[in-house]
Amino acid sequence: MSVDLPAAVLFDMDGTLVDTEQLWWDAVADVAGRVGYALGETDAADVVGHAIGHTATYLHTVVAEAPCVHELTDALDAAFTTRVADRIEPLPGVVALLDALAAAEVPLAIVSASPRRVVDLVRDALGSARFAVTVAAEDVALTKPDPAPYLAAATALGVEPSACVAVEDTMVGVTSAEAAGCAVLAVSSTTPITPAPGRRVVASLASIEAGDLHASLVARA
Template sequence: MFAVLPAAVLFDMDGTLVDTEQLWWEAVADVAGRVGYVLGETDAADVVGHGIGHTAGYLHEVVAEAPCVHELTDALDAAFTTRVEARIEPLPGVLALLDGLAAVGVPLAIVSASPRRVVDLVRDALGSARFAVTVAAEDVARTKPDPAPYLAAATALGVEPSACVAVEDTIVGVTSAEAAGCAVLAVSSTTAIAPAPGRTVVASLASIEAGDLGKSPVPQG
């Protein structure tokens, strides 16, 4: 695990705080189906962990006679938001970890590639007072895997990225956080993520407590 409590913990949202990765996949499959494309495993690299703009651009490329990227973006946004509104569910261990970090005075942020209205829905469902900062897709010029979202969160909190721990569940998000200079706690639940220097991998947040987090990793046994 990690040795020293961080200056802040920056949480990815989809698939990390709440069980929305499946909702995102369902939304993309729905929109793809409307334009005659069947989403499959080979599409995962351009769907899982990516923002709406990226996936809309991907569908525009792979679907013959697809609508314009703007139309696909709007359709994906609507399909995803509808599902999130109906089915927001914290993942195991999330609320206990958020409470534990708050109890020891560690500020928290949501750093997501999802649109602002989805981020706000999830923030409010989990308790808006828990998070000092939220970064959504519209808040940065480039979203994950670019480091911009994590750099923006650290700047808003007034801390150095290197003093933060990012909690992520996809390699896209891990790439973003590590490029920003954060240590990473990766939840390898839906996609395999290998341990690496500065990165600890766990199966679930249910086994993690506030004291397990910090910016400097301890070698894993």
């Protein structure tokens, strides 16, 4: 019996494919600590799910006598990349889902707000042949929550965003994907995400099979 599948599946990276959200938080806390700022829960809205440039600008605004945004960006980039290179861990269910989608010949993309060198590290660790397209922060003029990254991925794959399912773990990413027209499978991990039309929320990808992804498209109709 055939199973309906999306035209493509567009995966967020940090906190969705690999366990890097904590590494990102640790990198930001490290850099903030060096300039005399203690990162706390109230800072999460400008750290979790955001690109390096956004968080660097945020730190520049909240830290007295902070270095320039460019210096903070470079420091965050180095701190995060070092941590990712040392520990790339696929999250539960990720490898099995990627294998199932590959077997079904569903095109896959990574759509990330992380810098290109970090995206390439993760892509290579998971298997570069798995992903037809990768979109990193440098590839678009505006990154998440703007829809540009997901629109770029769909265009590169030659599919309509409305026929794709995006897999995300933050509201920043969900906002980006939905603004692009994608249905969303959200993994509620570091931040709470509520279900909505065209948005299914699960605790882990370990419970998801390839055929389950079509449900997000159906729910939006």
